[in-house]
Amino acid sequence: MITLRQVEYKYQEGTPMETEALHKVSLEIRDGEFIGLIGHTGSGKSTLIQHLNGLVRATGGDILYNGESIYREGFSMKELRSRVGLVFQYPEHQLFEVDVFTDVCFGPKNQGLSKEEIEKRAREALSLVGIGENYYKKSPFELSGGEKRRVAIAGVLAMEPEVLILDEPTAGLDPRGRDEILGQLARLHRERGMTVILVSHSMEDVAKYVDRIMVMNHGCLVFDDTPRVVFGHYKELEEMGLAAPQVTYIAHALAEAGFPVRTDVITVEEAEEAILCTLNMDGVGRMEKADGEGR
Amino acid sequence: MMRDITLGQYYPVQSPVHKLDPRTKLFGTLVLIVALFVADNVYCYGAAALFLFGIIAASKVPVGHIVKGLKPVLFLLVFSAAFNLFLTPGEELVHFWIFTITKEGLVRAGMMAVRLTFLVMGTSLLTFTTTPNQLTDGLERSLRFLNVVHVPVHEIAMIMSIALRFIPILVEETDKIMKAQMARGADFETGGLIKKAKAMIPLLVPLFISAFRRASDLALAMEARCYHGGEGRTKMKPLKYRTADRLAYLILLAFPTGVVLLRVLL
Numbered sequence: 001m002i003t004l005r006q007v008e009y010k011y012q013e014g015t016p017m018e019t020e021a022l023h024k025v026s027l028e029i030r031d032g033e034f035i036g037l038i039g040h041t042g043s044g045k046s047t048l049i050q051h052l053n054g055l056v057r058a059t060g061g062d063i064l065y066n067g068e069s070i071y072r073e074g075f076s077m078k079e080l081r082s083r084v085g086l087v088f089q090y091p092e093h094q095l096f097e098v099d100v101f102t103d104v105c106f107g108p109k110n111q112g113l114s115k116e117e118i119e120k121r122a123r124e125a126l127s128l129v130g131i132g133e134n135y136y137k138k139s140p141f142e143l144s145g146g147e148k149r150r151v152a153i154a155g156v157l158a159m160e161p162e163v164l165i166l167d168e169p170t171a172g173l174d175p176r177g178r179d180e181i182l183g184q185l186a187r188l189h190r191e192r193g194m195t196v197i198l199v200s201h202s203m204e205d206v207a208k209y210v211d212r213i214m215v216m217n218h219g220c221l222v223f224d225d226t227p228r229v230v231f232g233h234y235k236e237l238e239e240m241g242l243a244a245p246q247v248t249y250i251a252h253a254l255a256e257a258g259f260p261v262r263t264d265v266i267t268v269e270e271a272e273e274a275i276l277c278t279l280n281m282d283g284v285g286r287m288e289k290a291d292g293e294g295r
Numbered sequence: 296m297m298r299d300i301t302l303g304q305y306y307p308v309q310s311p312v313h314k315l316d317p318r319t320k321l322f323g324t325l326v327l328i329v330a331l332f333v334a335d336n337v338y339c340y341g342a343a344a345l346f347l348f349g350i351i352a353a354s355k356v357p358v359g360h361i362v363k364g365l366k367p368v369l370f371l372l373v374f375s376a377a378f379n380l381f382l383t384p385g386e387e388l389v390h391f392w393i394f395t396i397t398k399e400g401l402v403r404a405g406m407m408a409v410r411l412t413f414l415v416m417g418t419s420l421l422t423f424t425t426t427p428n429q430l431t432d433g434l435e436r437s438l439r440f441l442n443v444v445h446v447p448v449h450e451i452a453m454i455m456s457i458a459l460r461f462i463p464i465l466v467e468e469t470d471k472i473m474k475a476q477m478a479r480g481a482d483f484e485t486g487g488l489i490k491k492a493k494a495m496i497p498l499l500v501p502l503f504i505s506a507f508r509r510a511s512d513l514a515l516a517m518e519a520r521c522y523h524g525g526e527g528r529t530k531m532k533p534l535k536y537r538t539a540d541r542l543a544y545l546i547l548l549a550f551p552t553g554v555v556l557l558r559v560l561l
Binding site: 053093141 | 471472475476478479480497500501
């Protein structure tokens with residue numbers, strides 16, 4: 001569990017360039033949650049997640065990991081970083097080893113594990129992201145963009161963190177690569193109970209996978225609730241340069257046009273269900289039946 | 296951590312010095328350097344101090360900020376002052392063990408320290424008040440006469456401005472990769488020299504790759520915009536002297552004349 005208490009962060013404190021990146025952020029991340037973190041560029045998302053594993057030191061406030069302040073004298077940042085895994089944006093830019101397997105071993109090796117344990121973890125992590133053995137001896141620089149990204153994510157997974165934070169893991173990937181990565185994350189969360197924090201610009205992805213959304217704006221945490229509640233504030237989100245998923249807009253448009261459909265839908269599946277439900281309800285169901293027979 | 300280097304980073308405030316033509320400021324720096332080497336008595340240094348602190352006051356850059364920039368050259372300063380202090384022959388003042396401090400040595404060490412301090416302050420004032428782009432523009436324009444002897448002035452200036460432009464990008468990139476590797480448990484701080492050097496590999500390999508990638512992207516972008524070197528190339532903001540610059544040149548001529556006079560007469 002990670003607890004943030006009134007965390008503040010200022011860039012270049014005491015110079016004319018001073019800017020406040022985080023303003024009194026308080027929140028709690030409980031074990032086993034799948035959280036989406038959204039906010040427009042420069043809203044403080046990236047700064048916030050770098051606080052969670054101690055890469056950036058808050059200029060005010062306190063951060064607790066399992067109830068213990070990470071700024072306490074003698075607290076091991078290295079230990080914290082192996083428990084809170086952070087995958088940066090474009091993580092493939094951090095690959096450096098001669099082959100894929102050795103690169104994935106880098107994290108567990110730094111944890112001081114035995115050779116067998118290191119290799120076991122690397123194998124597991126690579127299979128989790130769907131990289132087969134035929135790739136192990138390839139240079140990471142020969143791979144495609146999506147493969148590189150998955151190898152880089154495996155590099156963090158191999159450390160077997162309790163909390164996994166990903167900064168826009170799907171940026172610049174094609175739809176298939178995106179679905180693969182997000183699907184694998186959802187599986188990790190489901191099967192291993194890993195706490196996952198996903199920073200994303202795609203409202204569709206967030207709506208589909210996470211069970212809690214945090215919204216950052218100008219360094220402040222403005223919303224922290226379930227996706228349904230957060231996307232209900234779609235007008236406010238728009239003012240922050242964000243939006244709700246497209247299906248939410250469709251539902252609202254339908255409702256405004258006099259079609260009595262639920263407007264709190266956030267995924268395509270929900271929207272389908274809501275629309276079908278309305279159709280069946282007021283006898284327009286015949287149309288659907290006729291449509292079905294026509295096929 | 297690397298962002299803390301103050302030596303030479305542009306200090307964005309509005310001031311008459313910031314607004315001067317970069318050529319004027321380049322010339323001014325040159326004048327200060329020459330004057331500091333010509334100076335050999337207290338009056339000359341007094342004049343130089345007056346000149347330097349006058350400009351600092353006009354530039355609105357806090358003196359504390361400039362002094363902070365002296366930190367990286369502090370070692371050099373102490374080192375050269377110490378050499379002068381102990382190794383100048385002359386009238387003996389203090390003697391202990393193998394060290395002798397002479398009156399001449401004391402004076403020379405003091406002057407050396409002041410000279411170096413003023414030099415660094417003066418040159419960093421130039422970069423505090425001039426953006427790298429203006430600076431290379433000014434250099435390119437001032438050194439254009441070298442074209443006659445086939446020195447590719449424009450190309451050199453372009454290389455310089457690109458190199459300067461890339462410094463913050465690479466610093467940021469270094470910071471990012473360092474953090475990414477630290478998130479994977481890399482340790483850049485502890486251990487002996489060899490362990491530390493080895494720890495740099497996960498940082499340097501990605502950094503070089505990204506530098507090459509950026510360089511080739513930039514080359515492509517420049518070609519796509521029909522860049523073909525300096526010949527016939529015009530500027531969007533051509534350098535132009537204004538009244539303030541003419542006034543500044545008057546001061547810049549009066550100052551070294553004054554220093555020379557002070558040296559000859561006193």
